[in-house]
Amino acid sequence: MRGVDVVRGDTHLLRGVDWTVAPEQRWVVLGPNGAGKTTLLQLAAAHLHPTRGTVRLLGETLGAVDVFELRPRIGLTSAALAQRIQPAERTGDVVLSAGYAVVGRGRERYDVHDLTRAATLMKQWGVAPMAHRSFGTLSEGERKRVQIARALMPDPELLLLDEPGAGLDLGGREDLVSRLADLAHHRYAPAQVLVTHHVEEIPPGYGHALLLRGGEVVAAGPMEQVLTAETLSETFGLALQVERADGRWTARR
Numbered sequence: 531m532r533g534v535d536v537v538r539g540d541t542h543l544l545r546g547v548d549w550t551v552a553p554e555q556r557w558v559v560l561g562p563n564g565a566g567k568t569t570l571l572q573l574a575a576a577h578l579h580p581t582r583g584t585v586r587l588l589g590e591t592l593g594a595v596d597v598f599e600l601r602p603r604i605g606l607t608s609a610a611l612a613q614r615i616q617p618a619e620r621t622g623d624v625v626l627s628a629g630y631a632v633v634g635r636g637r638e639r640y641d642v643h644d645l646t647r648a649a650t651l652m653k654q655w656g657v658a659p660m661a662h663r664s665f666g667t668l669s670e671g672e673r674k675r676v677q678i679a680r681a682l683m684p685d686p687e688l689l690l691l692d693e694p695g696a697g698l699d700l701g702g703r704e705d706l707v708s709r710l711a712d713l714a715h716h717r718y719a720p721a722q723v724l725v726t727h728h729v730e731e732i733p734p735g736y737g738h739a740l741l742l743r744g745g746e747v748v749a750a751g752p753m754e755q756v757l758t759a760e761t762l763s764e765t766f767g768l769a770l771q772v773e774r775a776d777g778r779w780t781a782r783r
């Protein structure tokens with residue numbers, strides 16, 4: 531992104547954003563409520579165009595590419611997408627139908643490759659035993675993992691996770707963080723961008739951070755340089771102490 535503004539009425543949702551994610555990088559986007567994180571991710575998912583500036587995604591420029599060709603190359607999980615999944619949908623179909631970028635299994639035909647990939651991803655994300663259950667009967671943690679398996683189904687080049695830890699209990703969060711850490715360390719995994727409010731949710735293996743406040747970038751770059759008491763305090767508007775131990779981060783007043 532170069533000089534990106536997103537403006538609605540008189541409000542700047544994003545202002546002057548410059549940001550580059552390289553294929554092998556894993557980024558966390560941190561900021562308080564209303565900072566513009568979801569808006570940033572919507573741009574990165576080719577679901578939104580900038581008002582000003584340039585967004586280049588996977589070698590294509592937004593505005594000069596058919597977004598329907600671009601979107602299957604990008605995996606996205608978000609609360610908004612999760613709401614579109616029918617509670618009665620079979621969990622296995624939620625994952626399987628992602629290959630066709632549809633919610634709800636219709637008349638698509640799946641080959642053995644699709645079925646094998648869906649089964650493998652469901653096993654990796656610990657949801658294989660629920661394949662035959664309806665999505666609506668799953669716990670929040672299980673639903674989150676199903677959504678990530680779904681996002682990975684088309685083998686995307688870029689994976690965008692909007693608050694995957696929201697609504698999870700401590701055990702669910704720790705399980706998710708360790709699975710995301712495994713994915714982060716995987717050599718052939720896609721570039722990854724994870725949006726969160728909490729430094730405790732940063733998986734080991736994520737090396738870069740972008741801090742957002744009021745639609746503007748406070749800091750962006752290698753995690754150790756960016757995630758300091760000073761920048762985090764500025765981002766969240768309160769005096770914070772930041773600590774790192776065994777690859778995990780904590781913050782407190």
Ligand SMILES: Nc1ncnc2c1ncn2[C@@H]1O[C@H](COP(=O)(O)OP(=O)(O)OP(=O)(O)O)[C@@H](O)[C@H]1O
Nearest residue numbers: 538539541543561562563564565566567568569570
């Ligand atoms: N269409 C719109 N018109 C005006 N303001 C909008 C519009 N869409 C979003 N906003 C505002 O833009 C700001 C940024 O929203 P965004 O959802 O990107 O923030 P966020 O950082 O993801 O917040 P949260 O952490 O609460 O999810 C918010 O104040 C929101 O109310």
